[in-house]
Amino acid sequence: MRVSGVLRLLALIFALVATWIFIRSYISLTMKTIRLPRWLAGSDSKEIKAVKTKCGLSKPCPDNFFAFKISSGAANVVGPTMCFENFVIMSPVKNNVGRGLNIALVNGTTGTLLTQKCFDMYSGDVKLLVKFLKEIPEDTLVLVASYDDPGTKMNKETRKLLSSLGSSYAEQLGFRDSWVFLGAKNLKDKSPFEQFLKNHPDTNKYEGWPELLELEGCVPRKVF
Template identity: 80%
Template structure:
């Protein structure tokens, strides 16, 4: 009886310790895991609901273009850009990079004109300025940040983004999160923009703010 009792105590102790370790490891993992954009990490049930272009829950009106943009998550997961159900840029396509990821789309036909990634931490901002100056008339401009979009930004680049309709380009700094859709020579500010400042007191990840996700429907002519 004494041996049996000791074995019961040992079994109970082992089960308790094992359970505690599993819970502790799970909690530690869940708090450190970086959240993927919901449209990349959707469950089967969610995927069944999202049947429209770029995974939008509701379809766009006639003669409007569907889009969805996700900024990068810290320096771990790159940004994503979908336009009219075509994934223009993503980590899977291996065509994204640290800094600013930009795609140009024909504002009338929706055809993709070009896409580029500009390193804004150790790259040369002159390449970005040249690219922005050569944007053709009527082109839509899709922008998504990754890791650090602001270290190399200068006044000229900020002004060019402002002319595309940005309200936050003048404030873009080290490790900020930013997604934006604009067009050349807009008369008003773009309604499609989100911005999140890098702030140690509010950052979602250690050293970086939360990733941003934006979706919508763009009219065929610059808004």
């Protein structure tokens, strides 16, 4: 074989080797370029689980706080609901609510349910309510929700006792008003956990009743 032929052959081999090296480097670089964002995506695309909060609150409560949610009744159709620390205390489903005032007592240190009762303020449970409020133990949280008519026959003594639990609206509570409240026995200041809507034809959402109220929050242990 002539020298020129050998040189051409060597040049061809060199070109093929160089091309092969280039293609291999390019593929390797490309694969690295592709894999990097996939790896990053893999780390970021892990299934993000929704944080479940007690009683379905919009955000979780800090340590040493109790989570609660109270809904008033809707007109005289749907009864109120109370949830405390993810436990439904009262609700239409449990069939333990009634027209008037629905009240639950919870130990303010342990969060244990003490009792729950409903008082028909139209038929005359006022005396029973007064006795109940006077016998509330110390260190007790009091959850209240109205249904239908909470205030028609409420007297001064009842209003005073409810006010002593931290209510700002017990004195105003009247016929078919909507009211939700969380207070405590011998609370020194007014409770920040309260909502109230007056029954008024111009503002009522339902015919003859104001709209349903919903109150949620985080109450510290031993708020008293």
